[in-house]
Amino acid sequence: MRKLSVIAAALATGTLAALAVTPAQAAESGSALKVRGVQYDAPGSDSNSCTTGNTAAEYLTIKNYSTTATVNLKGYVVRDAVGNSFTFTNNHYLQPGDFVKLRGGKGTESDASNVAYRGSCNFIWNNDRDTIYLKTPSGAIADSHSYTKSGSDADGNGYVTFHG
Template identity: 60%
Template sequence: MRIRRTLTVAATVAAVAALGFTGAVPAQAAEYSSALKIKGVQYDAPGRDSNKCSGGNTKNEYLTIKNYSKKSKVNLKGYKVKDRAGNTFTFKANHILEPGDYVHLRGGRGTDSDGKNVVYRQNCNFMWNNDKDTIYFYKPGGAPADIHAYTKKAHDKDGNGYIKYHG
C-alpha cells in the first residue's frame, strides 16, 4: 500500500509540473515547502467597516505569518501577499523572523516594528473580503509559500471574523 501511495503522489506532482504552476491550483491543494506559512487571518475587522485612514478600522484587519522552522531565521523581504482580486503587498524591507516568531501584516498606516511584530500595508483600504476570498503567499522568487481560500459560512464557525490555518 505504501508504495502505491508514493507512486500516486509522485504521479500527481509530475502531472502538475508538466502543466506548469499557474496560480490556479485550488487552495489547500498542496503543502508547500516553506518555513513561513499563514497562521491565520482577521478578515473581518471588529466593528463597522470604515477604511478611513484616521479613525477607521483597517488596522484591525490583519494576516498572521509565522516562521514554523525550528532552527532557521527567515527574512520576509521579497515575499508577496495577494488576494483573489489581485490586490498585492510586497515586503520591501528586511524583517527577520526568528524560529517560531510571527508578524501581523495590518491594513492602514503605521510604523513597522520588529519588536511589536507588525508591518503595515500603508494602505487604508481593506484587503480581505468579508464573505469569501483567497490568500496567496509567495516566496521572493515567485514560488507559492502558502495558499488558503475561505468563506465566512464554511470557515468562521464562531463568526468572530478570524480564521486559523496553521497552529
C-alpha cells in the first residue's frame, strides 16, 4: 500500500514523469564519449579495394569530452542503422579532450596517432543517410546521431559535425 501512495503522490506532482525520463537522458548525457563527427562520404569515387580504394578516408571521430577522466575504448561498439558494427577489442585510452578517428580499411591502431581501423575495406556509413550508435561495453547507448546528406551536410563535403 505504501508503494501505491508514493506512486500516486509522484503522479500528482509530476515527479514520476520526470523519473521516467531520467534514465534515457542519463544514458547519453552521462557519457564522456561522444561522436564528434563523421566523414560519411569519402572523397573521390567509392572503391572497396584494400590496395587502391578509399575506405580509409571514411571515418568517425569519437572524442572524450571529460575534463578529468581518461576513458578506455576497449569493449565500446560503433554500429550503423542496419547493424554493421565495430568493437574496440584493444585498449585505446582517450585522455580528457582526446579523440580517435575510427577509419575504414586496414592499418595499425595507435594511441599516439589517434587512429583505429575497422579492419574491413567495406564502407560502413551510407552516403545518403544513416544512424550512428556508440555503445558502452555494457550495451548502453553512449551517443547516437542520424544524418541525411540533404539535411545535415550544408556544404556537401561528406562530413557532418555533431559535437564541437
